[in-house]
Amino acid sequence: MESVILYGSQYGTTRRYAEALGRMSGLPVHNAQHKPDLAGCRLAVHLGGLYAGGVKGLKQTLQALPQDARLMIVTVGLADPADPANVANIRRSISLQVPPAVLARSQIFHLRGGIDYSKLNLMHKTMMSLLCSHAKKLPPEKQNAETRAMLETYGKQVDFVDESTLDPVLAAIREALS
Numbered sequence: 103m104e105s106v107i108l109y110g111s112q113y114g115t116t117r118r119y120a121e122a123l124g125r126m127s128g129l130p131v132h133n134a135q136h137k138p139d140l141a142g143c144r145l146a147v148h149l150g151g152l153y154a155g156g157v158k159g160l161k162q163t164l165q166a167l168p169q170d171a172r173l174m175i176v177t178v179g180l181a182d183p184a185d186p187a188n189v190a191n192i193r194r195s196i197s198l199q200v201p202p203a204v205l206a207r208s209q210i211f212h213l214r215g216g217i218d219y220s221k222l223n224l225m226h227k228t229m230m231s232l233l234c235s236h237a238k239k240l241p242p243e244k245q246n247a248e249t250r251a252m253l254e255t256y257g258k259q260v261d262f263v264d265e266s267t268l269d270p271v272l273a274a275i276r277e278a279l280s
């Protein structure tokens with residue numbers, strides 16, 4: 103596998119993006135949490151759902167990736183990536199998850215996923231309930247894209263998945279492979 107798409111997804115929105123990117127690019131798609139063999143891999147595109155800032159499955163991808171391989175990280179979250187403060191937050195948190203040398207040769211993209219509260223497991227339901235009751239108490243000037251997205255969608259089913267937002271990722275893959 104010289105080039106591969108990997109994903110970390112709990113509820114399926116990230117997997118949908120990864121599968122769409124696989125169809126668009128012709129690259130094979132694997133669940134990062136199944137620890138695929140990445141020996142000989144030159145380019146890995148990792149798509150991961152955001153969970154309290156962590157990129158799902160990225161740890162497993164980083165463990166398996168050869169040292170000199172190129173990495174693209176694509177985050178999928180509820181908060182709007184059109185908000186620069188949200189992107190800055192996500193990047194700050196990625197810098198804590200990825201070694202500096204790997205980060206220096208990585209490209210990072212941000213997409214919007216979705217949430218269906220009826221499908222959340224008990225731990226995630228409890229976490230969201232605690233986070234929302236804390237966010238509700240914040241004055242508006244202290245709320246950010248993350249807290250706003252959480253409060254606006256709390257208890258609902260929302261789906262912001264838009265395959266056309268994969269276009270910049272596809273362009274970067276084509277450039278890397280040319």
Ligand SMILES: Cc1cc2nc3c(=O)[nH]c(=O)nc-3n(C[C@H](O)[C@H](O)[C@H](O)COP(=O)(O)O)c2cc1C
Binds near residue numbers: 114155181217
């Ligand atoms: C417990 C929990 C924590 C979350 N943390 C974040 C977050 O930090 N930032 C964000 O933008 N979205 C956050 N989300 C929303 C998910 O990133 C979003 O639902 C995403 O589409 C999930 O991907 P998946 O369906 O592939 O698992 C969180 C959702 C849950 C349930």
